[in-house]
Amino acid sequence: MRKSLATALAAFTCLTAPALADTYVIRGENVWTGTSQGTIKNGVVVIEDDRITAVGGASTSVPDGASEISAKWVTPGLISAYSQTGLVEVGAEDPTNDARAGASVYSISLNAADGFNPDATAIDVTRIEGFTRLVVAPQTGNTMFGGQGFIADTSGDLDTPLEEKAFTVIALGEAGAGLTGGSRASAMATLKAALDDGRSYPTRYIANSEGDALKRLDAQAFSPAARGQQLIMVRANRASDLNAVMDLAEEQPNLKFVIVGADEAWRVAPRLAQLDIPVIVDAFSNLPSSFEHLAATSENASRLADAGVTFAIANVGDSVEQARLASQIAGNAVANGLDFDDALAALTVTPAEIFNMTGYGTLAPGAHADVVAWDGDPLEVTSGPVAVIIDGETQSLESRQTRLRDRYLNLDESERPMAYHKP
Amino acid sequence: MRISHRLVAGVAAAFVLSACGGGEDKPADKKEAEVAFDKNPYPSTYSPYPNAPVLITNATIMDGEGALIENGSLLLEDGKISAIGSDLEAPEGATTIDASGRWVTPGIIDNHSHLGVYPSPGVSAHGDGNEISGPVTAEVWSEHGVWPQDPGFTRALAGGITSLQILPGSANLIGGRGVIVKNVPSRTVQGMKFPDAPYTLKMACGENPKRVYGYGNGSFPGGAPYSRMGNMAGYRTAWIRATEYKRKWDKYEKEGGEPPARDLELDTLAGVLNGDILVHMHCYRADEMAQIMDMSKEFGYKVSSFHHAVESYKIADKLAEYGACSSMWADWWGFKMEAYDGIRENIPLVHKAGACAIVHSDSDVGIQRLNQEAAKAWSDGRKIGIDIPEEEAWTWLSLNPAKSLGIDDRTGSLKPGKMADVVIWSGDPFSVYTKADQVFIDGALMYDRDNPDADPVMDFEIGQPGEGDRK
Numbered sequence: 001m002r003k004s005l006a007t008a009l010a011a012f013t014c015l016t017a018p019a020l021a022d023t024y025v026i027r028g029e030n031v032w033t034g035t036s037q038g039t040i041k042n043g044v045v046v047i048e049d050d051r052i053t054a055v056g057g058a059s060t061s062v063p064d065g066a067s068e069i070s071a072k073w074v075t076p077g078l079i080s081a082y083s084q085t086g087l088v089e090v091g092a093e094d095p096t097n098d099a100r101a102g103a104s105v106y107s108i109s110l111n112a113a114d115g116f117n118p119d120a121t122a123i124d125v126t127r128i129e130g131f132t133r134l135v136v137a138p139q140t141g142n143t144m145f146g147g148q149g150f151i152a153d154t155s156g157d158l159d160t161p162l163e164e165k166a167f168t169v170i171a172l173g174e175a176g177a178g179l180t181g182g183s184r185a186s187a188m189a190t191l192k193a194a195l196d197d198g199r200s201y202p203t204r205y206i207a208n209s210e211g212d213a214l215k216r217l218d219a220q221a222f223s224p225a226a227r228g229q230q231l232i233m234v235r236a237n238r239a240s241d242l243n244a245v246m247d248l249a250e251e252q253p254n255l256k257f258v259i260v261g262a263d264e265a266w267r268v269a270p271r272l273a274q275l276d277i278p279v280i281v282d283a284f285s286n287l288p289s290s291f292e293h294l295a296a297t298s299e300n301a302s303r304l305a306d307a308g309v310t311f312a313i314a315n316v317g318d319s320v321e322q323a324r325l326a327s328q329i330a331g332n333a334v335a336n337g338l339d340f341d342d343a344l345a346a347l348t349v350t351p352a353e354i355f356n357m358t359g360y361g362t363l364a365p366g367a368h369a370d371v372v373a374w375d376g377d378p379l380e381v382t383s384g385p386v387a388v389i390i391d392g393e394t395q396s397l398e399s400r401q402t403r404l405r406d407r408y409l410n411l412d413e414s415e416r417p418m419a420y421h422k423p
Numbered sequence: 424m425r426i427s428h429r430l431v432a433g434v435a436a437a438f439v440l441s442a443c444g445g446g447e448d449k450p451a452d453k454k455e456a457e458v459a460f461d462k463n464p465y466p467s468t469y470s471p472y473p474n475a476p477v478l479i480t481n482a483t484i485m486d487g488e489g490a491l492i493e494n495g496s497l498l499l500e501d502g503k504i505s506a507i508g509s510d511l512e513a514p515e516g517a518t519t520i521d522a523s524g525r526w527v528t529p530g531i532i533d534n535h536s537h538l539g540v541y542p543s544p545g546v547s548a549h550g551d552g553n554e555i556s557g558p559v560t561a562e563v564w565s566e567h568g569v570w571p572q573d574p575g576f577t578r579a580l581a582g583g584i585t586s587l588q589i590l591p592g593s594a595n596l597i598g599g600r601g602v603i604v605k606n607v608p609s610r611t612v613q614g615m616k617f618p619d620a621p622y623t624l625k626m627a628c629g630e631n632p633k634r635v636y637g638y639g640n641g642s643f644p645g646g647a648p649y650s651r652m653g654n655m656a657g658y659r660t661a662w663i664r665a666t667e668y669k670r671k672w673d674k675y676e677k678e679g680g681e682p683p684a685r686d687l688e689l690d691t692l693a694g695v696l697n698g699d700i701l702v703h704m705h706c707y708r709a710d711e712m713a714q715i716m717d718m719s720k721e722f723g724y725k726v727s728s729f730h731h732a733v734e735s736y737k738i739a740d741k742l743a744e745y746g747a748c749s750s751m752w753a754d755w756w757g758f759k760m761e762a763y764d765g766i767r768e769n770i771p772l773v774h775k776a777g778a779c780a781i782v783h784s785d786s787d788v789g790i791q792r793l794n795q796e797a798a799k800a801w802s803d804g805r806k807i808g809i810d811i812p813e814e815e816a817w818t819w820l821s822l823n824p825a826k827s828l829g830i831d832d833r834t835g836s837l838k839p840g841k842m843a844d845v846v847i848w849s850g851d852p853f854s855v856y857t858k859a860d861q862v863f864i865d866g867a868l869m870y871d872r873d874n875p876d877a878d879p880v881m882d883f884e885i886g887q888p889g890e891g892d893r894k
Binding site for chain 2: 088089090091092093121122125239264267284285286287288289290291293294295296297298299317320321322325328331332334335379380381382383384401402404405408409411418
């Protein structure tokens, strides 16, 4: 997956020979740090091995022999806060789709990381748009429980480490009701019973083979979340559903929640802020697309920011192949009132904070070296990365899509069929 | 002799929809049409809303035909583009809008929407876009499934959409007629219909029809089509029937006698063979588009636009030669096998080959920002050396879709005499931060971002927790 700097960055890089392995000086007209340093004009980021070692102005001292990259903008690697990237090759082809299990006998114990494929086409497609980390959430199948989500990088390395079981996924609202017998009351009863099973694990399962709601292995898997040791990712949108989550949070204050969707969050924003429950929103969602989205507005994110709610931005509406559009979505949130810095934070600092990704999401000395250099404003639809660095290593900016494109740039088949053209 | 003459005119009128300019205004035609059948039984009742003259000044104007005018002015009068230039004088009584720092373009035309037939809220009772009862349902008309109260129309208006084509879905080989509407709220579909626009026909290639009718129907063996072979056989069988039907009507037209029995399905297909109804064909794969182009020659019609067309870049030369448009997304890919080879540069590669490129949405979300979708494709093209001026790329959004719908003589660019379908943007519309400030349809201000009185709300949203986008 990794390409030499020379190929990937020829146009933007001047190599000062001999290059030290994994030492980079990245100069940006704007260096957006995500820290108290703010945006540094004509800033410099120094990377040594897998860490950022210095962030500062033009006069920052830099190591000798480093590879230099210059760009209009430099940001932390973007974090996709919600997607199924790496679990799916072709959405409609079931054998290639590990995002959900529609007929499993297990639920919470389903560990989505078991289905992660670093070779998935979508990994490259997402990386070359500036995303370096993925929060991957399984979808729900035949129960309200989707199973265990994980965090991965976008390097595509087969041996890339995953942070498995970073959170557990639960559907409430219309979906949760539909999966638990037909009503929201049933969904909440099931969730509470499952939490009780999880908290009672293993005691309850010594005497009986099953709990109220969960099989033994699912109760075991739910036990950390039920005891407040694992994040619970809830899908919900309607204001009353968000209130139901907050009621539960008040009733069982050790539980830790993040809410995905949250289209009507702006209506209960003060309470979300007070309970410090973060949300992941999609600023494209502005239609009453169902009866649980009646108050959806493209100003949701800006209103949440005003109320002090912690929020990340993701492509919740099209999360299987198009995680990469989160930056366009964040740009649209800015067009609808959100502060630019808050929007960029919603793609970096904030998801790192929500998912406890210590040392990611900012450009700061000591941080992991996930860095993207851009040819323009990173939220602008006409901008793209000129360099993507993950843990200090430059990444290929090729994908299967760019290879196909290059094959068909010239349609002349007079000498040979296209199949012989392998640029 | 007299009878024969009447029959000729009557039959011609039966198939020539009112597209080509006011057949209804000619008393002779109207009288004679009654002999056969009414060609336009659900006519448009739309007429432009009050539109005082407006002079837009100091704007950066993209005229929609490839020209860019800095510090330009645009005069809208009587619902039409009256003049475009740089130093126009305001006529008496005209409102002058100073558009300094802002951009002006023709309204965006989305030639692939399911607003109204798959409206918000997307409850089961609202699924009116696919008549799945059979693989060939040329007899259905999307306008009969459109719910004009879809809040999606208002969101699209805020995105600068002034006209759109509402199509049946892609479950069927032949899904039925599409309808072209002005994006003007109305109590009725007739009140939205683009006056005298041609009818269109939705057809679909590939995975969807064979999934719905073949292996998707829950039994084995399923119905037909079960394969892409069955897809082609299904279209060809229908065209053979339509050819026969047309032959009967042609004979009747020529020789008189007893009129053939009417067939609603074949009325539409024969309308295609007569050149009056424009074919819009959902087709992802390059090889399938090539088959369809041959099939259209076999039966003597023409595909107006291939829709989705994610592999158009592989046969852009052949599409240019044939003369079909491609209605494309900027970057959708991968959700099914026939979308697996989607690339970001599809649109600029089609344009570069000299073929007709269109940005379409097929989405109630995408329709709200087709300018951004065009911008992505434009920029991805530039990055591989396809340097298309922004003002030329705008043809993807207005003029080319208008051509594909047969309405480019009336809208799609800022040429004097055309409908005053105009958007004033807060800045460069190829920026993510730019919003449509004002949208004019036939010269009437139908949307104003800063004026709640000019921001429509549909019935469904009244009295709900949210009324409109910025409740």
